[in-house]
Amino acid sequence: MSLIKSTLIFGVLLVVSFGTLAMSDECKQAYGIFDDAAYFSGKMNVKPGDGKEVTKTNVNVEAFNEWYYHSYDDEWMAVLEKYTKFKGVDDDSVIGISLLAFIETSGLVEFYKSYIDFLTDFPKRTDTYLVSGRVEAAKKKIDDAYKELVGHCNK
Secondary structure, X not given: OHHHHHHHHHHHHHHHHHHHHHHHHHHHHHHHHHHHHHHHHHHOOOOOOOOOOOOOOOOOHHHHHHHHHHOOXXXXXXXXXXXXXXXXXXXXXHHHHHHHHHHXXXXXXXXXXXXXXXXXOOOOXXXXXXXXXXXXXXXXXXXXXXXXXXXXXXX
């Protein structure tokens, strides 16, 4: 009788442990979205708010591109959709929203504006996200999503 009880208890503990482990991995992956911003902004050699003009010579554009193409990863986007609840908002693509998430979590709004400027033939062009007031709305949603993620993962 005690062998059966022990086996059942062990089985329940095993299931609970694996469930917790899976949740832990999921949370790590979700936190990775927010960590990416810090990692890639560091690689780009730009400090938010340092007032430095962004040019091709003082910004690691390759690092920005590496991040941007990284954001196309299906798994990454699935986690982004799940934790930021941005799926189907207006007509925005997940990529556009992930770019906003990156900009807002790294504080590189000025960098992004400059990046758009020097990659286009239209120096006066400004990204619509940055002039329409939607950046603040996106920032709030991202902040809210992060708080929700923290609450969910710290249960």
